[in-house]
Each structure stands twice: as C-alpha cells, then as structure tokens.
Amino acid sequence: MPADVPVDQPPRGLSAGERGTGGDAWTRWFWLWDVYLGIGYVALVAMALGTDEPTPAAKAVVTALLSLMAAWYVVFGRRTIVSRRESPARGRIFIAGEVALLVAAVAIEPSAAFALFAVCPLVFMTLRLVEAVAVTVAINLLPLAAAIMEEDAGQVLAVVAPLVLLTAVFSPLLGAWIHRIVAQSAERGALIRELEASRGEVSRLSREAGVAAERARLAAEIHDTLAQGFTSLVTLVQAAESELDGDRDKARRHLRLAARTARENLGEARALVAGLMPSALGTGSLDEAIRRQVERLAEETPIQATYRVEGESAGLPTVTEVLLLRAVQEALTNVRKHSGASAVSICLRVDGSAAVLRVADDGTGFDITRPSDGFGLVGMRSRATQVGGSLSVHSGASGTTVEVEVPR
Template sequence: MPADVPVDEPQGRLTAAGHEPGPDAWLRWFWLWELYFAIGFVALVVVLAVSGGTTTDRVGAIAAVTVMAGWYVAFGRRVILREQPSWWPSRIYMLGNLVLLVVGVIFQPMTSFALFAVCPLAFITLRLSEAIFVVIPANLVPVLSALAEDGVRTVLHGFLPGTLLTITFAVLLGTWIHRIIAQSEERAELIRELEKSREEVSRLSREAGVAAERARLAAEIHDTLAQGFTSLVTLVQAAESELDGDRAKARRHLELAARTARENLGEARALVAGLMPSALGTGSLDDAIRRQLERLAEETPIKATYQVEGESVALPTVIEVVLLRAVQESLTNVRKHSGASEVSIRLCVDGAAATLRVADDGSGFDTARPVDGFGLVGMRTRAEQVGGSLLVHSGVSGTTVELEVPR
C-alpha cells in the first residue's frame, strides 16, 4: 500500500537550476547608468573646452571633472556595487565629489552641469535623508559662486528660480531612484528567503516520506512476515510434540508449516516488489478472507464463520489491503491472546463504505490500558490513511473489532 506522503515531488525554481540567483534588477541595468555617466563626462569636457574664460579656468575645470570621473572609476563604482553597503566609504566618496564640484565651479561655473551625475550618485550611495542633505547644498554651489561674482540681484532673478526647480526635481527623482533600489534589494532578499523555505519544505517532505514508508514497511512486516513466522514456530512445536506419538498428525503439522513458509516467502517477495499482498494476487478479497479462516481452522480448534452482505466485494486494491490486514491481525490476536472457541467475520459493502466486523467469545482485555505491540496501532493507522475508522470493544464476553472504510 503506497504511503500517503509525496516524496521528491517536482518543483519549479525561483532561479535557474544549477545557477546562483542573478543580481538585483537595478544592477542588471547598471550598464545604462555607466553609459549615461560616460556620455555626460565627455559632453561636459567638450562644453568646458569651448567655454569662455581663461585657459587656466578651462584647464582647471576640466581637470576637476576628470578627477571626478577617475574618483568614480577607482572608488565610487566599488562602493555602489558592494554586496554589503558600508556607509562610511559612501560618505567619503560623496564628500570627494562635493569638493571636486566646488573646485570645478570656482574655475568655471559651467562645471555645475556635473550635478546631473553628482545628484543621482548621492541617492545611489547614501541613505535617503543623507542624500537629500547632500543634494541641496550641492545645487546651491553655483548660486553661491554667482552670488560672489554678480551680486544678489542677478542671483535672485537669474539663478535662484532655476536652482529651486532643479533641487525639487533632483529630490523627487532621487527619491524615486532610492525607492527602486530599496524595492529591488527587498525582492532579492525575499527570493533568497523563499529559496531557503522551499529547500526546507523539500527536506521535510523527504523526511516525512521516509517516515511514512518506514511505518508502512513496519505494518506490512508485522501483518505478514512476523505473523507467518509465529505460525511456523507454533506448527513446528506441535509437530515436534507428536513425533513420538501420532506421526500422521505430526506430518500434517509439517505440511501446514511448509505451506505457511511458502506463503510467507510470497509475501516477502511482494513486499520487496511493492505489489499487493500475495493473498490478493491470486483471487478476490472474499477468497483471501476464506483462506485465512481455513488456516485458522487447520491450526486451532477455534470454530470460525464468515458472512458477506451487500454489494459485490470488488473494491479498490488499497481498500482491500486494509480490510485483509485487519482480518489477519484480528485472527492472530484471537489465536494468540483471546482463548476463544468461536470467531465470526462479517463483511458488509454498500455504495458508500465497506464495514468489517470480527467478533470472538474470548476473555477480552481492557481497551483503556496501553497496548503493547504494533497490531491495533497498525490497523488504526491503515484505516486513517484511507479515511476510515477503527473501533474496538472488549470485555468478559469477548472482543469485537469494527472497521469502516469509505469506498
């Protein structure tokens, strides 16, 4: 009977099989930022080269911008791409950018166009509050430069409105950039956690499958091989006691022991192959139950009766296995423990369920006390695996086992 827990069920993966999780979404498109940075650097150098002012001013501004680009390639890029962000290197990097921006604006005010790279870098490398704190004074550098050269009136009419608009745009755009990066990192962390969770679920599923298979094998071994060996020992002992007396009776015990051994061998082969019980492989459930009663009559003086009611007993194999094992275990308990003189089996099959009732007139036992062994526990477990139920009533007048399973 197959275990009811799936083992190693195929699963989709959040990442490609055999590959590590890919980089964050924004890192996959990081090359676009670098292309933007490179184009912006070249354009700014060209603008500064053709701008007015002295040669010293142009060279000084171009030098400041070039150092800023080198500062990004040598240090800033590693700060951005670092897996675990470290805020002090980020702060040092942005402080260097601000110093170079101020130097470049001092030589040539048009160096302020570098803000199109400095502002996004602030939001990429720093916390949001820190980035805003950096972006606002960075955008005020050109204003302060113009204030020093042209006076307050020129700044109020020419620079301040555009600067305020630039600051507002930079803060909004930077906040959006920062949110995209944060969401990308959160999703990456969520994917890693999901991968770990799925690995844990897969491991637990395998362990549950192994435990279920062990329980199934334990029940099969108890209900087939162990009971068969018990019968063999009983029959051999009976034959041994008759060797010096009734040899014909001893021979009959030995023949029955040989037949039991062959059946046990068949059960062992079926167990190894994972097939249905050998008793069901050669006939119907009805035939298998009758053979169990015939063996009981041959081995013991217990009188046995069998009655079938309702529809045909052709049932799904998994249900037939549960019913047959219940009959085997019940008869074994009658034989070994009850001291009964009579046992009756009634099987009732209708459209909704199959009900098995095994009753004997033995000494009974206390159902409230813990039961040693695997028999009753195994029967109850089998019944629950197919959605059924098992009831045991026992007293001085005998024991009744009732098993009901849905069709």
C-alpha cells in the same frame, strides 16, 4: 510508496541572478547607471571644450576635474554604492571628493554645474536620506553662487534662480525615489535569502517525514505479513513435534501446512520487497483472499471460523482491499494467540458509501484501556485513519469484536 508519504523533490534553487545581495535587481540593472553617468561625462567634457570664453588652460583644468570625478566614481564610489555593505564613512568620503571636484570645476567654468544631474543621484545612492537632502540642497546653490560672481549678476540671476529653485525641489523628490528603490532591492534580496533558507529547511523536513512514514509503513507490512506467518510456522512446527511419537499422519499434516505457510510467507516477502499488493490479492479477489485466511485458521487450529459477505466487494479500491485483508489477518492472529476462543465469525458488509469489516470471537476478551506493547491494533487504526476510516474494538467476558469501517 503510498500516496500520502511526502516525496522529497530536489529544490529548484535560485539562479545566480536571484541569489543574495550580489544578484538582486539593483545589482543586475546597475549598469544602466554606468551608462547614464558615462553619457553625462562625455556631454560635460564636450560642453566644456566647446565654450569660447575660458582659456585653453581653463578648459584643460575643467576637463581634468571632470575626468577625476569620473575616475573617483569608478575606482572608489561604484563599489561603495553597489555593495551597500561599506561603512557610512566610506560613502561620505566618496561624496566629499565628488563635491570638492565639482565646486572647483564650477568655479572655473559655470557650465560644469550641469554635472549636478550626475552627482545628485550619486549622493542619494550613497548617503542616508537626511544627509543626502542636505548635501543636494547645498550643491544646488552652486549655479546661484557662480551667477553672483558674473559681471552682469542681475541679468544672470533672473535666468538661473528659477532653475536653481526647480532643481532644489526636484532633487529631493528624485532622491527619495532612488532611496525607495534601493530599500526595496535590499528587502527583496533579504527575502530571497530567507526563501532559500526556508526551502532548504522544508526539503530537509520533507525528507525526514518521508523516511519516517516509509519506516512506519514497512513496520506495519512486516507485522501484518511476515510476523504473522512466522507465528503460524512456529505453532504448526510445535504441533507436529508433539505428534511425532503418536499420530505421525497428523504430524505430517501439520508439516505440510507449515510448508505451505512458509511458501506463502516467502511470496509475501517478495511482494513486500517489490512494493506490490499483498500476494493473496494478486491471485484472486478480496472475498477469496479472506476465505483462504479463514480456511487456514480452521486447518491449523480447532477454532470454528465462519465468513459471510453482504454486498459486492469486487468494486472496492485496491488500497481498501489491502486494508481490509490486513485487518482480517491481524484479527485472526490475535484470536489464535490471545483469545482462547472456540469460534470466530467474520462479516464483510459493502454498500454504496462504505465497507465495514466485523470480526467477533467468543474468547476471554481483554481490557482495552490497558496499554499494550503490541503493534497490531495500533497498525490497524493507523491504516484505517490514512484512508479516512475508523477502527472500533469492544471486548469483555463474552468475547471481542473488532470493526473496521472504510469509506468507498
């Protein structure tokens, strides 16, 4: 396959950890929140059980309320937070349950207000930012309310009020940071899904482009080799048939040429199937291959063909040699079939910057502005363009000149 044909490579694909919302960074690292909340739950229960003032019954109730908060998160809240696809109402129900249990726990044991360090992040992970700020400001007043209920309210307020002010300021900042992380995670998940879709589309388009380019290449190869060979075969067989009742030696000569052409065509077919260079180049240089084309034309037709080379063609790249040989074959086929020429000259000029092939005949010419159903000139121009070259055609009453220029 030519180097310019896009090759369809299998997409690398995204791992399960990279794919979709369920595999973004938020979900992969959410277990850290579970660890944080688990540690907070254990610490709060230990604190509640370690105090001296509440009665054993009160300690049991506070422990039960904290356990219910943890269970409510595990059973109902975690899925709401992780999926981020549930309805806003589900998130509000979860937070309402957590806040209600927290208020009850703080009313029994003020030290339960330390649960705010766990509840506030959950609020921001669940609700919209405006709602979350309002809820956190409200629940951060719980320690202040519990202090007012104490017997020595003035002394307690002196200690609690600064802490309440600090948490009231800190909680919105923490919440905004959490919201930013969640938003970025969602955006990255959407980008990953879009990347997967784009990668699949690029793979499909690359495959289609590769198939189209390979079809065009095969069409040009078949036209430049097999089709031209079959044209020669038809011409030689017809010439032999016309000589059967007259000059049998001439008929045999035409048949021998037809047999040689058929063998060469078979070699071209095998080379085409194998994806190799033209068989004419496989047995010699470009100069020799062009001379054989000229000799065949002189043997098969009365057209006088000449060939000369200026410069050294041995150092040309293989792709350039193939292009120039195909151009010669196509130009001589057009001379044979359409020109009605009596003479044709071929000149290959090679210098340090370019290789120029010029094929000129003295035929009747044709109108180059008229659309043509043939593939020859189109294929020649396409081949030249692929390697950065150009094709020019000049035709008139005095003949036709085809010139192909290819950079070295």
